[in-house]
Amino acid sequence: MVGFFCLLLMLPELHSAPTVWIQPEQVHLSYTGDPTSMKVTWTTFSPAPSMVEFQKVPGVENFTECATGKATKFVDGGLQQRTMYIHRVELTRLVPGQGYVYHCGSNLGWSPKFYFVALKNGSDWSPRFSVFGDMGNENPQSLGRLQKEAQRGMYDVILHVGDFAYDMDEDNARIGDAFMRQIESVAAYVPYMTCPGNHEEKYNFSNYRNRFSMPGNTESLWYSWDIGSAHIISFSTEVYFYLKYGPDLIREQYVWLERDLQEASKPENRGQRPWLITMGHRPMYCSNNDKDDCTDHESVVRLGLPGHVFALEDLFYKYGVDLELWAHEHSYERLWPLYDYKVFNGSIEAPYTNPRAPVHIITGSAGCREMLDPFVPEPRNWSAVRIEDYGYTRMQILNKTHIYLEQVSDDQDGRIVDNIWLIKEKHGPEAWH
Structure with a gap:
């Protein structure tokens, strides 16, 4: 009763x-x-x-x-x-x-x-995700397909990697209301897990902090959680760019990140959940032609503040983060396993089998009013695949050694335009050697 x-x-x-x-x-x-x-x-x-x-x-x-x-x-x-x-x-x-x-x-x-x-318990199951960023209230091209797939039960979790509505504060937050109504047909059926992007910045990210309810006590700005054989960490790249809201946030987040990575790396925890996956909005690397931070060799997200203070690439490498999910660029780009601009493929024949550096996926083309972002004419030597289509990524964590990722093109009626198996027999920093 x-x-x-x-x-x-x-x-x-x-x-x-x-x-x-x-x-x-x-x-x-x-x-x-x-x-x-x-x-x-x-x-x-x-x-x-x-x-x-x-x-x-x-x-x-x-x-x-x-x-x-x-x-x-x-x-x-x-x-x-x-x-x-x-x-x-x-x-x-x-x-x-x-x-x-x-x-x-x-x-x-x-x-x-x-x-x-309700999500399953333990580490011996295979959660399925849809992953994307940069979906707006206007031109949310991938939303119809995502709605259908979510209601069909294709996903256990949605990961929205920053930038919502464009922008939630606009028209006195009416655009935020309209966007949240639009995603209800996805997010009311599947847990909708988020991180903040640059388009949430207005009024100290107040629309983002108030509208979403992520784990922890940081108003959804950074948090972590376990699912299947993975530990997923969501964090804010924006603390590096909006210092007016308090430079102490960079230190606070960085200290939290290191503690969380240390805890996840304890043998008893990594044994149960060997995959460490991060999601943050602005990438460390990209080969887009738009002068964003990731196009700079000295990327702030990668190297931190002047003097390499609070640098994220070294931190994630130190603890053996396996997979880094990004958005911000309105395109899809898959990188070779990469650290400090050097490619560390597992082998020529199987680059993503036992790679010796983290794998980066940039998936920010779900659809928004700013349209798609072009690439520089010649791909960088660390860039494996570049696709300028509207779409989103599917990810399944099969078990403790295998992750499957594929890119869906909405422009091509749902065709799979890229896919890889990420296979790791060892996890942690020892996997790099």
Whole structure:
């Protein structure tokens, strides 16, 4: 039966605002890091209770479980100071691998029914991801295909590697509302895991920090989580470029990153989850023709502040990060295994089998109003594949030794235009030698 407290919340409120302002919208899921739980986040424009009713599927007609949470008042930084209420409810005591149907809101207004599958427990399963960045409210070309695939159950997790809506703060955050409504048909079915990009910068990333609900206590700016045989680290490249919001953030994130990598590298942890995967918005390397940071030999993301302070390439290499996922460039580029501009292929015949440096994938062509980014005419010697199509990446972590990646071209009706197997029999810095 639905809990007594939830029944109380369902009673009509006196002097409530018109229903149109308290109808739940922009529903999306995020993973908490615990396979027995999932977080549901949504928006209303007047105060309302925060409830989720849910049940296992297949099941009885009526919802059998109820969870409650709380709403945070968010005032956008624009001239109109628009106010919204971001609701967060954590569903607990889920059965890993079990399907659930749910809706959210209160007796003042409910969302449609959505469904999800709780993530499996342990390291002996093969999670499937869609990976992309730079998807806007205008020209989100890949979104229709992603919607269909997410609702068909093709993915366990979505990784959105920065840059949302273009931009969430625009038109007094109405563009952010429109974008979150658009992605609901993906993100209400599959945990939607994020990192900040440069297009989230306005008002100290306030729209990003308030609208998303990632694990940890850093307002979604950086965090890590385990899934299958991988430990995934999401971080902000933007702390290196927006020092006006506090240079201490660079140090704070860097210290956190090293501690997290140290913990993940303990033999008992790396034995269970040998894959270390990072996701950050701006790449260390790229061969695009647009004068972005990654086109500079002395890339800030790669080498840190002057004097190589808080340099990320050396940090990730030191702890044997296997795969680095990037976006920002509106194109797809796969690099050869690379460290300090030197290629360290496993072999000529099988470059991604036991490579001796991290593998970089740049996937920022999901679709936005800034269109696609061109490449320099001649590829760099460290660049393996360059594709200037709209699309996104699929990734499956098969087991402790194999990851499969493929690039989907939306321009070519879903054709797979690139794919690799990343195979590693050894993980950690010893794999580099």
